[in-house]
Amino acid sequence: MVVPVHSDAFAEKLLSWFGANRRAMPWRETKDPYMIWLSEVMLQQTQVDTVIPYYQRFIEVFPDPESLSKAPEDDVLKLWEGLGYYRRCHHFIAAVRDVCADYGGRIPDDPHIFRRLPGVGDYTTAAVMSIAYGHVLPVVDGNVIRVITRIYRIADDTTKTKTRMLIRDMMAALIPSDSPGDFNQAVMELGALVCTPKKPLCGECPLNDLCRAFQHRDISLYPFSPKKMKIPQYPVGLALIMKDGRFLIQKRPSKGHLAGLWELPGGKAEGDESAETAMLRKCREELGLTVEVCGMAAQASHVYSHFKIHVSVFSCTVGAQREKDLKHQPFMWITPSDIPSYAFPAVNLKLFQTIFPSVM
Numbered sequence: 001m002v003v004p005v006h007s008d009a010f011a012e013k014l015l016s017w018f019g020a021n022r023r024a025m026p027w028r029e030t031k032d033p034y035m036i037w038l039s040e041v042m043l044q045q046t047q048v049d050t051v052i053p054y055y056q057r058f059i060e061v062f063p064d065p066e067s068l069s070k071a072p073e074d075d076v077l078k079l080w081e082g083l084g085y086y087r088r089c090h091h092f093i094a095a096v097r098d099v100c101a102d103y104g105g106r107i108p109d110d111p112h113i114f115r116r117l118p119g120v121g122d123y124t125t126a127a128v129m130s131i132a133y134g135h136v137l138p139v140v141d142g143n144v145i146r147v148i149t150r151i152y153r154i155a156d157d158t159t160k161t162k163t164r165m166l167i168r169d170m171m172a173a174l175i176p177s178d179s180p181g182d183f184n185q186a187v188m189e190l191g192a193l194v195c196t197p198k199k200p201l202c203g204e205c206p207l208n209d210l211c212r213a214f215q216h217r218d219i220s221l222y223p224f225s226p227k228k229m230k231i232p233q234y235p236v237g238l239a240l241i242m243k244d245g246r247f248l249i250q251k252r253p254s255k256g257h258l259a260g261l262w263e264l265p266g267g268k269a270e271g272d273e274s275a276e277t278a279m280l281r282k283c284r285e286e287l288g289l290t291v292e293v294c295g296m297a298a299q300a301s302h303v304y305s306h307f308k309i310h311v312s313v314f315s316c317t318v319g320a321q322r323e324k325d326l327k328h329q330p331f332m333w334i335t336p337s338d339i340p341s342y343a344f345p346a347v348n349l350k351l352f353q354t355i356f357p358s359v360m
């Protein structure tokens, strides 16, 4: 292990910089562990500017664990709509329900208990426990990895658990016991504002006299990770089945990708299938419905963390089978003006903007 040097100087310089440069964020105005936890969940894979309005709307409707634990899941998903990564929302609801059932609605002030809640990992535990309760636990996220590997010239593969554990140990040697929450936030803030992936602002960095990569002029070598694999792209076919001014939507299963959201029927192509064939198959398998294609209604692309999709929406009419034959998944016939009442994945909303421009 590379032993951190100047740990007092490191923390002192960093905290003084953070005091003068920290961005205003609503969750930084509170010590309420529920709100800090919510912000950490929303911030996973998501930019601060995107999260702020979602966070504010969420705490307005669900200001405490009890109000959230009693809410129907559809209402919570509607507030989350567009923020993506819906699995974290399902986990958060489940974890808050556990907190209400087992701990009287008080977020446990014990990292081991908190870590056992659904969806809570090492990062969330360290962030919430240090910021809300002052536990001396270091965080490790992408910003921390970048800052620490540059300052200590760590050239190991940062996708490996061993390297992340080394970085966590180094952070543990640096974190001051009297302000662990501010220290964690300060390292992440430095990574977000100064020690950025491209063109870091080393001239303005409070740690440049401690930074080994800056002194060796080889910053671009850190952090090291093997070249990323190209992510696959899948064709997706969806059906716009109109009847008497209404169209059909179905509810996704309660587990897995985009769980519990509503969507146009259809799905991902398998093997050599075209988007149209996939849509026809999915309508049969999931709704027991035969449809006939009249034309193309809209197309859009969307990028998820591990794959991309190219979606084609086909205008359809119901074929030989009648509506009473619909089966398998919950479904609804809705009008375009009903769209805001249901939670849809972002790509469906993008498609609705093309198909129903007057209501979106």
Ligand code: SF4
Pocket: 147, 150, 151, 194, 195, 196, 200, 201, 202, 203, 205, 206, 207, 208, 211, 212, 213, 214, 219
């Ligand atoms: S000196 Fe440059 S590379 Fe080093 S921590 Fe500061 S911004 Fe990052």
